[in-house]
Amino acid sequence: MTSPRTRPWPVDLEGLGYGGDYNPEQWPVQTQLEDVELMQQAGVNIVSVGIFSWAMLEPREGEYDFDWLDAVLDRLHAAGIRVALATATASPPPWLTRYHPEILPELADGTVLGQGGRQAYSVSSPVFRDYALRMTRTMAERYADHPALALWHVDNELGCHVPHDFSQDAAVAFRRWLEARYGTVEALNAAWGTAFWSQRYDTFDEVLPPRTAPTYANPTQQLDFARYSSDELLTHYRALRDVLREVTPQVPTTTNLMASTGTKWMDYFSWADDLDVVANDHYTRAHDPAAHIELAFSADLTRGIAGGDPWILMEHSTSAVNWQPRNRTKAPGEMLRHSLSHVARGADSVMFFQWRQSAAGAEKFHSAMLPHAGTDTDVWRNTLTLGQALKALAPVRGSRVQADVAILFDYPAWWGTELDSHPSQDVTYVDQVTAWYRQLWHRGVTADIVSPREDLSSYRLVIVPTLYLVTDDGAARVAAAAAAGATVLVTYFSGIVDEHDRVRLGGYPGAFRELLGVRTEEFYALQAGERLTLDDGATADLWSEKTHLVGAEAMSTYTDGLLAGWPAVTRHAVGTGHAWYVGTRLDEVGASRLADTLLLESGVQPVVDAVPEGVEVVRRRGGEVGGGADASFLFVLNHTPEEAVVTARGVDLLTGTAADGEVRVAPHGVAVVQES
Ligand code: GAL
Secondary structure (H helix, E strand, C coil): CCCCCCCCCCCCCCCCEEEEEECHHHCCHHHHHHHHHHHHHHCCCEEEECCCCHHHHCCECCECCCHHHHHHHHHHHHCCCEEEEECCCCCCCHHHHHHCHHHCCECCCCCECCCCCCCCCCCCCHHHHHHHHHHHHHHHHHHCCCCCEEEEECCCCCCCCCCCCCCHHHHHHHHHHHHHHHCCHHHHHHHHCCCHHHCCCCCHHHCCCCCCCCCCCCHHHHHHHHHHHHHHHHHHHHHHHHHHHHHCCCCCEECEECCCCCCCCCCHHHCHHHCCCCEEECCCCCCCCCHHHHHHHHHHHHHHHCCCCCEEEEECCCCCCCCCCCCCCCCCCHHHHHHHHHHHCCEEEEEECCCECCCCCCCCCCCCCECCCCCCCHHHHHHHHHHHHHHHCHHHCCCEECCCEEEECCHHHHHHHCCCCCCCCCCCHHHHHHHHHHHHHHCCCCEEEECCCCCCCCCCEEEECCCCECCHHHHHHHHHHHHCCCEEEEECCCCCECCCCCECCCCECHHHHHHHCEEEEEECCCCCCCEEEECCCCEEECCCEEEEECCCEEEEEECCCCCCCCEEEEEEEECCEEEEEECCEECHHHHHHHHHHHHHHHCCCCCCCCCCCCEEEEEEECCCCCCHHHCEEEEEEECCCCCEEEEEEEEECCCCCEEEEEEEECCCCEEEEEEC
C-alpha cells in the first residue's frame, strides 16, 4: 500500500461528486436557467466554473464584469450545487497578448505560439505571472464568502499544450533553476559531462534551453530542462495557490492533472504534495481496442500520485471527443462502466468535460452530459443513469484500494529512456510498463503504480520495468523490498544511469547488478522484425544482452543468434526474497508464463478467485459514509458481450439485489457489491 497522506476528498458533499465543466458564458440566460433544472434532474452536485472566462470577466484591462458570474453562482447555490471555481487564468484574453506579446511561449526552433487558441502564455513570463496573480486575487476576493464555493481550480491542465517553453524568459528561469540545483557552474559542468564536445560553460549566463541544434543536445541538459519545465509549471501553480490560501484559507485547492500513458512531461509525483486533493482528467483513445485497460492504468497511476488517497476524476467524456483523428462514439454501457472503473480504483467523484455541448468553437463536436440533440438521447439517458448510480454508491466515498503489487513508474526515467542517441530507438518507456500492467489486469490482480521515491516494504511483488535512470535511494528501496521477502522483477535497460544521466560503470544493469546477481557486458539491440528463441519455447525481440551470472541462476537461455547459450531470464535469491532479471522483451507466451510464476512465488492473489477474462474486479475498503473501517465494496465491470459470474456475498448497491455466493453481471454491465 502506498503511504496515505490523509487527504480525503475535501468537499462537503453527501456522497460522491458528480458533474462537469460548466461554461454558461456560452449561452443566454434562458438556457442557463434550464441548465440548473436539468443538473438537478441528473443528480449533479458539483461543477467547475470559470476555467476559460478571463476575457468575459475582464473584457478590457482593469475593467471587470462579474455580474453574470455572480448570477451563475447564486443560481447554482440555490439549487444545492457546489462549485469548483477556476482562477480563470487558463487562457489570457486577446488584449493581454496584444499589449504584451512578450508573454507568448516559444518552441525549440524559435517559433512563437500565438493567440487564438488557448494557453498562449509562457509560464516563466514575469509579466504573465503578475496578470495571472492579479486575476486570481480578484476572483478570490470576490467569491471568498460565496456559499457555493467548494474548491479552487487553478488554471487548467497546466502544461497541456505547452509543456516546454524555450523563450528568453524561460532561459532566465532555467538558469535560476540550475543555479539553485548546482550552486556552481563547475558542478553543472561535472553533472552534464561538458568535457565532451567542447560544451564547457564558464558562467551560468552561457547556458540556454536545449533549443534546436545541429545534432543531439547534451542529454543531461535535456533532462534538466524537462525537470525545470515540470517544476516551473508547479511553481506557477504554487504562486496562484498561495494567493488563494491567503484569501480563502478554508477552501481546498487543486489543479487537474492528465495522468495517463500519454502525458510524459509533468512529474506529477512531485506535484502531489501541493494539491489538497489530486484531480485527474482522462480520455480513452479511439484506436485502442483495450482502452479500458489504459483507463485502469491511468486511474491506478492517479491513485499512486495521491499516495493511495481517494482522488477526483475531474474530466472525461460521455461519448466521442473531438481531438483525435477519428473520434469514437461510446457503446451502450461504456460510459457507466468507464466511470465506475475510475471509482473502483479510487475516484470519489466523476466529472466530465463538459456539462452542455458547445454550439460554437473548437470543441463543438466534443460530447457532453447534455448533447446538441437534447434530452431525448442516449447520452442524456446515460447521464441520468450515472447520476443514479453514483448516488447509490455514496457509501464508497473515502474507502481505499489495497494492492500487494507495486509497479514502479518514474517520470525522469521516462524522459531518460527516450533521450536520443541510445542503443535502440525502439525502447519506449510506457510500452514496457503497460506490458506488465496488462499481465496483472488480465488476472484480476490490483497493482499500485508508484514512484521509486515511495517506501516499497509493504508489497509482495515489485515490478521494475525498464528503469533506465534511477537514484541510489530508489535502487536501495527496490533492493530492500527483495531483502525483506518480496519478489522483484527488473527488466532490461534498467539501472543504467544516475540522476545526471551518467553511466554507472562496471557493467549493466548498474544500480541493480548486485541485487540481481548478474553483470551485462554489452547490449545487443535487435533489428526490427528480428526474433530470438529461448530454450523454454518462448521467443524474444527488441533487445538482448550478454549477461554473466554472478550469483543468479539462469531460468532461460537464448538458443540462437550471437548470444546462443547466454541467459535471457535470471533469478537471484536475496534475503528472504528473490530478484528476477529479464534481459530482453519476451513474447506473450514467455511474459504470461513469467507473470504466473512471479504471482505464485510471491503469493499474490487476484481480487476474487477465477476472474473471467475481460472482467474487471477491484475492491475498495473502509470509507467515511458506509460501514466504516470494515466496509468492503467489490466492483465488477463486465467488458465482455457474455454474462459474467463472479464470487461475491452481499448486496449490489446499484440494484439492491442480494448476492448470495455469486453475482451475475449482464453483458457490458456493472455491479458493486457491498460485501457482508
Ligand atoms: C481537456 C481540457 C478541456 C477540454 C477537454 C476535451 O484537455 O481540460 O478543457 O478541452 O480536454 O477533451
